[in-house]
Each structure stands twice: as C-alpha cells, then as structure tokens.
Amino acid sequence: MQAYDKKQLDAKIASSMPVDHPWHNDFHLEMPFGLINDPNGLSFHEGKYHIFMQWNPFGVEHKHKCWSHVETTDFLHYSLPVLALWPTDEHDANGCYSGCGFTEDGELKVLYTCNRREGKTRIPAQRIGTWNGAEIEKGAILIEKEPAGYGSHFRDPARYVKDGREYLLLGGQTADERGRALLYERHGEDAVFLGELRDFGYMWECPNMFSLAGREILLFSPQGLEAEERRYQNLYQSGYVVGELDENTCTYTHGAFEEIDFGFDFYAPQVFQREGRTILYGWMGMPERECEYPTAEYGWMHNLTMPRELTLKDGHIYSRPVREMEALRTGEMRKVEGKIEEVALYKKSEIHLKIPLNEQEKICVKLNYGKEQWCLHYDVQAHIMEIDRNAMELGGRGVRRFALRAEECLCIDAYIDKTAVELFFQDGYCAASFNVFPRSDEVQRLTVTAEHELAEGAAVVFELGGFQWSGK
The missing domain is CATH 2.115.10.20 (Glycosyl hydrolase domain; family 43)
Incomplete structure (x- = not known):
C-alpha cells in the first residue's frame, strides 16, 4: 500500500x-x-x-x-x-x-x-x-x-x-x-x-x-x-x-x-x-x-x-x-451598447452578451488568445449551437453541437478563468464547460460576426479576481 x-x-x-x-x-x-x-x-x-x-x-x-x-x-x-x-x-x-x-x-x-x-x-x-x-x-x-x-x-x-x-x-x-x-x-x-x-x-x-x-x-x-x-x-x-x-x-x-x-x-x-x-x-x-x-x-x-x-x-x-460569484468582480468593467463587433477582455473575465437575431441566419462569436481561438457558431434557423475549439494548439480539440432555441436575442453569459471556460445560454437553459490551454498571454479579444449587419445589442465585461486562501 x-x-x-x-x-x-x-x-x-x-x-x-x-x-x-x-x-x-x-x-x-x-x-x-x-x-x-x-x-x-x-x-x-x-x-x-x-x-x-x-x-x-x-x-x-x-x-x-x-x-x-x-x-x-x-x-x-x-x-x-x-x-x-x-x-x-x-x-x-x-x-x-x-x-x-x-x-x-x-x-x-x-x-x-x-x-x-x-x-x-x-x-x-x-x-x-x-x-x-x-x-x-x-x-x-x-x-x-x-x-x-x-x-x-x-x-x-x-x-x-x-x-x-x-x-x-x-x-x-x-x-x-x-x-x-x-x-x-x-x-x-x-x-x-x-x-x-x-x-x-x-x-x-x-x-x-x-x-x-x-x-x-x-x-x-x-x-x-x-x-x-x-x-x-x-x-x-x-x-x-x-x-x-x-x-x-x-x-x-x-x-x-x-x-x-x-x-x-x-x-x-x-x-x-x-x-x-x-x-x-x-x-x-x-x-x-x-x-x-x-x-x-x-x-x-x-x-x-x-x-x-x-x-x-x-x-x-x-x-x-x-x-x-458576483464578489469576484474586483476590477474594471467595460460596457458596449450598440453594434457588438469586438470587445477587449481581461485575463479573467465575466461576459454578458445580448445579440439581436433579427433576420440573421448564422451568428459567430470568437474568443481569441493571440493566434489561437475557440468559436461559437449559432444556426438561427436550425436552432443549433456549435462549440469549436479546433483552433487551439494544445489540449483537447473538437466540436460539440446541441439544440438551443433563441427567439429575439441570443444571450450568452461566459466566465473565463485561466484555462476553465463556463458558458450559460439563454439565462441558464443550457450550460457548457470546457478547458483551453492557450500558449499566448496576450489580452483576449471577443468578436461577433454575422451574415448581415448586426443590430444594436449589449455587452458587459467584468474583470474578475480569484479565490482567497488562508489557514483555518
């Protein structure tokens, strides 16, 4: 033993x-x-x-x-x-x-x-x-x-x-x-x-x-x-x-x-x-x-x-x-109202996105670490969300697809730690957890693209701290 x-x-x-x-x-x-x-x-x-x-x-x-x-x-x-x-x-x-x-x-x-x-x-x-x-x-x-x-x-x-x-x-x-x-x-x-x-x-x-x-x-x-x-x-x-x-x-x-x-x-x-x-x-x-x-x-x-x-x-x-978990918001906050195309993130971020669908057929949300990225692809007509991390160099890759019905807006709440990512869609109707292991320490960027011009939406990003440790 x-x-x-x-x-x-x-x-x-x-x-x-x-x-x-x-x-x-x-x-x-x-x-x-x-x-x-x-x-x-x-x-x-x-x-x-x-x-x-x-x-x-x-x-x-x-x-x-x-x-x-x-x-x-x-x-x-x-x-x-x-x-x-x-x-x-x-x-x-x-x-x-x-x-x-x-x-x-x-x-x-x-x-x-x-x-x-x-x-x-x-x-x-x-x-x-x-x-x-x-x-x-x-x-x-x-x-x-x-x-x-x-x-x-x-x-x-x-x-x-x-x-x-x-x-x-x-x-x-x-x-x-x-x-x-x-x-x-x-x-x-x-x-x-x-x-x-x-x-x-x-x-x-x-x-x-x-x-x-x-x-x-x-x-x-x-x-x-x-x-x-x-x-x-x-x-x-x-x-x-x-x-x-x-x-x-x-x-x-x-x-x-x-x-x-x-x-x-x-x-x-x-x-x-x-x-x-x-x-x-x-x-x-x-x-x-x-x-x-x-x-x-x-x-x-x-x-x-x-x-x-x-x-x-x-x-x-x-x-x-x-x-x-709101107590983790110990740093800055960024707020974007209007067309959400690119948002600068923090090393550790809490992100709230509201993306109007209007006549869109597909929405793409990307989170970049330098040249690496993971992506969310939402098919508005088929009501399918896809998570793609094939563009990450290290760790697991692949694609996950699941049914997700969004009506007027696609709502995404994301919590980004150093390697842990937790996503919550449509006020928590679906969740998705995964790890990424970026090589780059560049400041992360989030971009939103669509087939047609994006309507006005909203993005709020909080800079997050971490857990505090002590003896008993």
Whole structure:
C-alpha cells in the first residue's frame, strides 16, 4: 500500500499555495499538485460549506484515490486544502472512492465507497465516516457488498430523505453489464436493499436524488450512450430525469433524459441543498482522456466547476453560477451598447452578451488568445449551437453541437478563468464547460460576426479576481 503522510502532504499544499502559473485557475477549485476528479461530500455544517474532492496526491493518474477538503462561508474565501481521507486498511486499500456528506446528530458525516482488490477482482463496500475538523474518522461498514446479480462496479452512495425515511442511492452495473441505480433504505448502521432504477447504458455513476420545485430529480452519469449529432458527444455523459419516485414499489416514473452540460469537460456532478437553494459542482474533466490536459507536465490536472444554483422550469433544469460569484468582480468593467463587433477582455473575465437575431441566419462569436481561438457558431434557423475549439494548439480539440432555441436575442453569459471556460445560454437553459490551454498571454479579444449587419445589442465585461486562501 502507498504510504500516506497527512502532515507532510498538508505542509506541501500550504507551501505551494497560491500557485503562480498561467494555467492554474484562480476561481475554480483545483489542487496545487496531483489529479482531482469527482466533487464529494458536499454539505453545509456549522455555518460552513464543505467541499471534498477525489484526489491523487502522488501523480496525475487515476490511482491512489483520496479525498481533499476545503471549507468556505461565501464561496470566495477558502481554507487551505488538506488531505481528508485516504486508504488505511483492508477495506479501502485500493482507494477511497466517491460519496456524499450530511449532518447527523450534530456531526458532519460522510458515506463513501471503499475499494480493494484481490488479484483482478474489485471488492467494493460502503462506509460511514465522521469529519473531525482535520480529517475523516472512519466508522462502520454500512453495506458490505453488492446485491446478488450485480457486478463489482457498485459505488458513489448518495443520501435522500423523504417523509422521515432515509434512502441511499448507488451507481451500479448488473452482471450482464447494464447500468442501474440501486435503492436502499437506511436504518442507523443497517441498510436494506429495496430494488433498482433502470433506464439505459452499461454503467451508472454518481447518482443524486433530490427534490426541486415539487418534483424528484435523478441526476447521474451514465456510460455507454451512443453519440448522436446533437447530444451524447462526450465519451461519457451527465444528465437528469424528472419524475416521481414510489419508494414502496421502487418505481420511478420520469420523463426523458437530458444532459445538464454540453461542454467537452464535465462529468460526475454532485448537488446539495441549503436554505431553499440547490447547488451543484461538477468535475471539469473526462475519464480516459488524460492526454488532453497538458498541465500534467507541471504536476497537476483538472478542476471543479464554479458552484451553480439549479432551478426547475417547465420540467427543465436551468443552471447559473451562485450569486456569491458576483464578489469576484474586483476590477474594471467595460460596457458596449450598440453594434457588438469586438470587445477587449481581461485575463479573467465575466461576459454578458445580448445579440439581436433579427433576420440573421448564422451568428459567430470568437474568443481569441493571440493566434489561437475557440468559436461559437449559432444556426438561427436550425436552432443549433456549435462549440469549436479546433483552433487551439494544445489540449483537447473538437466540436460539440446541441439544440438551443433563441427567439429575439441570443444571450450568452461566459466566465473565463485561466484555462476553465463556463458558458450559460439563454439565462441558464443550457450550460457548457470546457478547458483551453492557450500558449499566448496576450489580452483576449471577443468578436461577433454575422451574415448581415448586426443590430444594436449589449455587452458587459467584468474583470474578475480569484479565490482567497488562508489557514483555518
């Protein structure tokens, strides 16, 4: 087993922060070294938001799975990351995988997947832990193994409380490789298997069940969906269905599956709820695509999205950065009213565009980094948005297309960090997250072109600062 020294790793983190590198983001959570992926244990406890992240502190491969931890009261000021959970015994000798967080009996609890191997055989178990302010103290094994008829891909527990009863939802795969979510009812340190929720794909990961506007949402990451012209274009997807769950019969009646983010780099989202808000974090990365992230050369890889607030309208989830992100506006502001053809940006920008469509057939928005660029092409008649990053020299490239209906104006809200880009279209109806790794440090420029003369629109650009870090 790999040796883990919390004191040494925490000291290395502290001495590395903040990271001064053109590609290390300033307002997206990431670690100074190692690989992060799934957001974990999202919770609010004793006046603070707690964000855990799956983390390999020893390299940029999907190995040595641990959890790191940060806390914040305002999504702007953060405690320095620390090592929070790591393999210590036979149950999790081969990794501490994803899970959830919640308050119980006045303590912050987590439930996570232990992973160990015997030869090539994976043996998962689900374990309770308690956050003591410095690390997670491991407790009882709640679910020792997967139910009969299921394979060893059995992980990522999430908690859902309804009518005073506590349920657990886990991602899984049947023995004949069909994706499922498995439903349990928890009673203290016991959990009773109730049945499965099924739909499509060969594997489901990171299921979340939560109530939003009186409906029950299942958010999950299915694997094995065949790519189509306007959807399912990543290697693996993340999305949701809206419906009603009958726990007594383990029946979930729901509508169609919808992707929650159409960018190149988004997977394994997790949500938590606080004072009427439903907040989401996603992993800005993609499994099995490590070659697309050149930060590996410098010892780190991946980041999380900004925290997003979710709302449900007419059966569709809208997402927007939480209002606290406005506090990042610490610099200048530029405002353009009239014909928007070119706008100078900042190193880190928040951009709000409103482009009248009128009789236009196609709109093109380009963001340039010197000679490099990524582009948005909107087909007004077909209602198709295209994201094209083929003109970037480093990192992943390609095109993503998805349906987007804009009527009178095309509205785009963009948040540009050093490598992380998050786009929100039509007031959050669609979102798209991706990374770019520009060679140039030239001031960015945004241009808007169309087939016909542009009508008067509006553009507002804010210069953004970054997160503030400190010890507890």
